[in-house]
Amino acid sequence: MVGSKDDPNERDAGVVDEIVAYVTSTPPRSFFLFAGAGSGKTRTLVAVLRKLTGIGPGSAQIESKPAAGDLDLRFARELRARAQTIRVITYTKNAALVVTGRLGNNDLTQVATIHSFCWDLIAGFDDDIRDALLALNALALEKAREAATGRKKGPTDKDKKTIAEFEAKAVALSATQRFTYSPDRKRYGDGALSHAEVLSVAAWLLKQKPTLRRILRDQHPVILIDESQDTMKSVLDALLEVVAEAPSRLMLGLLGDHRQRIYMDGHADLPSIIPPEWATPKLEMNHRSQRRIVDLINEIWDSDLEGRTQSKKAVRQHPREEKSSGLVRVFIGGTAATPEEKLRREALCESAMEAATGAAEWRPGNPGHKILALEHALVARRGDFLQVFEALALLDPDSVRPDATGDTSGPAAVQVLLREMIDLADCVNGGQVSSDFAVTEVLHRYDRLLNLPADGEARAQQLKAYQRAVEDFAAACSNPSATVREVLAPIVQSSLFEPDKRLLAAFNDTRPPPDAPESRQKEGVENRLARGWHTLFASPWSQIRRFKTYLSGNSHLATHQVVKGSEFEHVMVVMDDEDAGGFLFAYDRLFGSPLGDSDVKNVETHKETSIDRTLRLLYVTCSRAKESLALVLWARDAGQALAYAQKNKWFLPAEVQPIPE
Ligand SMILES: Nc1ncnc2c1ncn2[C@@H]1O[C@H](COP(=O)(O)OP(=O)(O)OP(=O)(O)O)[C@@H](O)[C@H]1O
Structure with missing residues (x-):
């Protein structure tokens, strides 16, 4: 971040030194960094950490001459002498890896997610953890009892069940001696804390136990929180209290962008809770986007929409000098079109973008442009893996929706399809195995050659059976219309891999599937699973790979939420309230459609509305x-939305078009 302040691209050049000065001054000063999209928050964070610790890229040495005088050098020495570290809290594991990757070897900083941070803080304090869990459980029990006694007709069966569960949990917790947390492997039991429990226990203990607050301050005099707009409210509040108690011993630095708050865990209006004595440095640049796009997002945030309750407080962004162009189009059509019609006409929008930009990346089907839809099922339809997605969602709904943490890997029971069989399919070309060596490597990878019979004859027989299975598999998976069942059959029959027992049982179950429940009817778990397995086995095998690509985040399709933190050359945002079927977001209302009843009520009580949420997501x-x-809006009243967009300050009239027929 060195450069002349006269260079318009360097208008933020002083922010790193400004932040370093807040940290190293006596007493230190906590800060809230106003930073918008594409402003280079990670780069700023890494530069601050390098200066504060005196450790440059790839070196474990203190640099001889830090730029901002020797205060930061002294700061680094003191950290080391007191065996302290700077703590950096990120939103996802991936973000932590990005920061540590760029930072290099740096023993004076500890970068981790909020879950790891909280667990590091409380691990081993088993009696305290038990106290916290019992107190939180007692609160929940009290709430449930209040709700039950408040009912006119007396407690319902569900009330009684909930109350009994809380009472039983209190007994079990009292008897638990040790508590564990295993974020990667799902471990259950009274002593195993969930993600959410780790956070609420840490927040509770920070508020209640002075010793824990002292330990925190002794270990880390500086805590920097990235994506602070989405950081769990209770933990943030607890940290704010710890800082307020002894501001000279612990300082907080909050980085993030309240305009990009998309999860409900964060504070509704972070800037408004920042104490007045805190510093508020600002990043004003947007290094990512062309001018047209930066202008649009400035306008979006600045708009006076009916139903908006959130403050417009923010820094207006400037694009880089050389990014003086960029192209925006908004296409609007009627949402009554069928799903197939919508897909066909969205492809026409992509062609219109190709014509307008001259970029081949916009050609329909070209992965050079990213398509964003609101819901996973809408992505699955656009990516042609809807049947597999719906089947797997019946088996385990939580495991099929990739999120920002990058932890979702599909239902445990079908891993053989997503890992072993996809790896084996990579060794197949045109119905034939392309490399025996590659097949052997896959079998080794999954330990399938470890337990071959010792006897020579039996061993040869087994290998022959494997070979036949691989050939049958290769032939089946090369048939473009093959079903999952057909490709799975040679694997199951030969035991080439070891599928999950649940998958095997379902594969061998020849009964017809149960009917889907009537809408709004509850469905038993067994029925749901049976339908899931049946749909999965009847699905096209080709959809499995597309689903896997989506799950791993490598697809050119994604949901609106999951792309937070990423950037792409060309983006198409599909907005369709009708298809999404939710009530949290309402794109139509950003284009002049009237507010709903709950929005009207929320405006009156100054609570968040669907307008606020949708505006941030946009x-x-x-x-x-x-x-x-390209913004593609499927509106309830396309004529009205088109007229609204033509007059809206967001767009130039020529940028607004009907979705081509
Ligand atoms: N000082 C800079 N000079 C040139 N390019 C920069 C600078 N800072 C960031 N960039 C580039 O700008 C883009 C946006 O940066 P980055 O992704 O770090 O922003 P961000 O603040 O995390 O954005 P968001 O909150 O929108 O995800 C990246 O391509 C990055 O390499």
């Missing part, structure tokens, strides 16, 4: 685009 999606951006 801010996130639009700001992902570097070069060009």
Whole structure:
């Protein structure tokens, strides 16, 4: 971040030194960094850490001459002498890896997610953890009892069950001696804390136990929180209290962008809770996007929409000098079109973008542009893996929706399809095995050659059976219309891999599947699973790979929420309230459609509305685009939305078009 302040691209050049000065001054000063999309928050964070610790890229040495005088050098020495570290809290594991990757070897900083941070703080204090869990459980029990006694007709069966569960949990907790947390492997039991429990226990203990607050301050005089807009409210509040108690011994630095808050865990209006004595440095640049896109996101945030309750407080962004162009189009059509019609006409929008930009990346089907839809099922339809997605969602709904943490890997029971069989399919070309060596490597990878019979004859027989299975598999998976069942059959029959017992039982179950429940009817777990397995086995095998690509985050399709933090050359945002079927977001209302009843009520009581949430989500999606951006709105009243968009300050009249027929 060195450069002349006269260079318009360097208008933020002083912010790193400014932040370093807040940390190293006596007493230190906590800060809230105002930073918008594409402003280079991670780069700023890494530069601050390097200066504070005196450790440059790839070196474990203290640099001889830090730029901002020797205060930071002294700061680093003191950290080391007191065996302290700077703590950096990120939102995802991946973000922690990005920061540590760029930072290099740096023993004076500890970068981790909020879950790891909280667990590091409380691990081993088993009696305290038990106290916290019992107190939180007692609160929940009290709430449940209040709700039950408040009912006119007396407690319902569900009330009684809930109360009994809390009472039983209190007994079990009292008897638990040791508590564990295993974020990667799902471990259950009274002593195993969930993600959410680790956070609420840490927040509770920080508030209640002075010793823990002292330990925190002794270990880390500085805590920097990235993506603070989405950081769990209770933990943030607890940390704010610890800082307020002894501001000279612990300082907080909050980085993030309240315009990009998309999860409900964070504070509704972070800037408004920042104490007045805190510093508020600002990043004003947007290094990512072309001018047209930066102008649009500035306008989006600045708009006076009916139903908006959130403050417009923010820094207006400037694009880089050389990014003086960029292209935006908004296409609007009627949401009554069928799903197939919508897909066909969205492809026409992509062609229109190709014509307008001259970029081949916009050609329909070209992965050079990213398509964002609101719901996973809408992505699955656009990515042609809807049947597999729906089947797997019946088996385990939580495991099929990739999120920002990157932890979702599909239902445990079908891993053989997503890992072993996809790896084996990679060794197949045109119905034939392309490399025996590659097949052997896959079998080794999954330990399938470890337990071959010792006897020579039996061993040869087994290998022959494996070979036949691989050939049958190769033939089956090369048939473009093969079903999952057909490709799975040679694997199951030969035991080439070891599928999950649940998958095997379902594969061998020849009964017809139960009917789907009537809408709004509850369905038993067994029926749901049976339908899931049946749909999965009847699905096209080709969809499995597309689903896997989506799950791993490598697809050109994604949901609006999951792309937070990413950037793409060209972006198409599909907005369709009708298809999404939710009530949290309402794109139509950003285009002049009247407010709903709950929005009207929320405006009166100054609570968050669907307008607030949708505006932030639109801010996130639009700001992902570097070069060009297409907004596709399927509106309830397309004529009205078109007229609204033509007059709206967000767009130039020529940028607004009907979705081609
Ligand atoms: N000082 C800089 N000079 C040039 N390019 C920069 C600078 N800072 C960041 N960039 C580039 O700008 C883009 C946006 O940066 P980055 O992704 O770190 O922003 P961010 O603040 O995390 O954005 P968001 O909150 O929108 O995800 C990246 O491509 C990055 O390499």
